[in-house]
Amino acid sequence: MTDTDLLPKVPIQHDRRPPTDMVREAEAFAERMARRRSVRDFAGDALPDGVIEAAIRAASTAPSGANVQPWRFVVLTDPARKRRLREAAEAEERAFYDRRASPEWLGAIAGLGTDWRKPFLEIAPAVIVVFEVHQGPHSPKPYYVKESVGIAVGLLISALHHAGLVTLTHTPNPMRFLNEVCERPPEERPYVVMPVGYPAPDAQVPELTRKPLDEVMIRW
Numbered sequence: 322m323t324d325t326d327l328l329p330k331v332p333i334q335h336d337r338r339p340p341t342d343m344v345r346e347a348e349a350f351a352e353r354m355a356r357r358r359s360v361r362d363f364a365g366d367a368l369p370d371g372v373i374e375a376a377i378r379a380a381s382t383a384p385s386g387a388n389v390q391p392w393r394f395v396v397l398t399d400p401a402r403k404r405r406l407r408e409a410a411e412a413e414e415r416a417f418y419d420r421r422a423s424p425e426w427l428g429a430i431a432g433l434g435t436d437w438r439k440p441f442l443e444i445a446p447a448v449i450v451v452f453e454v455h456q457g458p459h460s461p462k463p464y465y466v467k468e469s470v471g472i473a474v475g476l477l478i479s480a481l482h483h484a485g486l487v488t489l490t491h492t493p494n495p496m497r498f499l500n501e502v503c504e505r506p507p508e509e510r511p512y513v514v515m516p517v518g519y520p521a522p523d524a525q526v527p528e529l530t531r532k533p534l535d536e537v538m539i540r541w
C-alpha cells in the first residue's frame with residue numbers, strides 16, 4: 322500500500338454522555354430488545370411509507386470485512402411475487418419436513434410447532450430476502466461474508482423491532498430457488514427470508530426462556 326492508497330481520515334462523531342445516562346439507556350435498550358419475538362402469524366395491514374427503507378439503511382451501516390458490504394436486500398411487496406415465493410418455499414419445505422430433515426433436526430424444532438406451510442410469506446405486507454454478495458462481474462471478492470451479513474441482519478431485526486414491526490428469520494432449506502423468485506444473479510446467495518409486518522390480532526408465540534446473563538457472559 323502506498324500513501325495514495327490510504328483513505329483520508331475524518332474526525333469520529335461521538336458524543337460522550339454522563340455514565341448514568343449510558344447505563345439507563347443500555348438497560349432500556351436491553352429491555353426493549355427482550356420484547357422482540359419471532360412472529361409466524363401476520364396481519365395483512367400495509368406498512369407506513371419509508372419504514373422498510375429506513376430499516377435497511379440501518380442494516381447497511383453494519384461493519385463488514387474490508388468494508389465490502391457484501392449484502393443485498395430484496396423487498397417483495399407485489400402480491401403475485403409473494404405468492405410465487407410462498408409456493409416455491411412450501412415445495413422445498415414439504416420435501417424438508419417429509420424426507421430431508423433428520424429425526425434429530427425435527428426433534429429440535431418440534432416445540433415450535435412449525436410445518437411446511439408458510440402462509441406468512443403471502444400475508445405479510447413485505448418480505449425482505451437477504452442475499453450474500455460474492456465475487457462476480459460487478460462485485461469484488463468479499464471477506465467474512467457470513468459474519469458481515471449476519472451482523473447486518475441483526476441490525477435489520479433490531480431496526481424493525483425499534484420501529485414497532487415484527488419479523489421472522491426464516492431459512493427455507495435449500496434456498497437457491499430464491500435467486501429465481503427475486504431475479505438475482507448466481508454470485509448472490511440467499512441468506513435469510515424475513516416477512517415483515519404486524520402480528521395477527523390472535524397471534525401467539527412459543528413461551529421461551531432466554532439464558533440468564535451469568536450463563537452467557539464470562540468475566541475474568
Ligand SMILES: Cc1cc2nc3c(=O)[nH]c(=O)nc-3n(C[C@H](O)[C@H](O)[C@H](O)COP(=O)(O)O)c2cc1C
Nearest residue numbers: 357358359360361433435489490491492493526529
Ligand atoms: C438463523 C436462524 C434461522 C431460523 N430459521 C427459522 C425457520 O426457518 N423457520 C422458523 O419458523 N423460525 C426460524 N428461526 C427462528 C427461531 O426459531 C427463533 O428465533 C427461536 O425459536 C427464538 O425465538 P425468538 O426469535 O422469538 O426469540 C430461525 C432463527 C435463526 C436465528
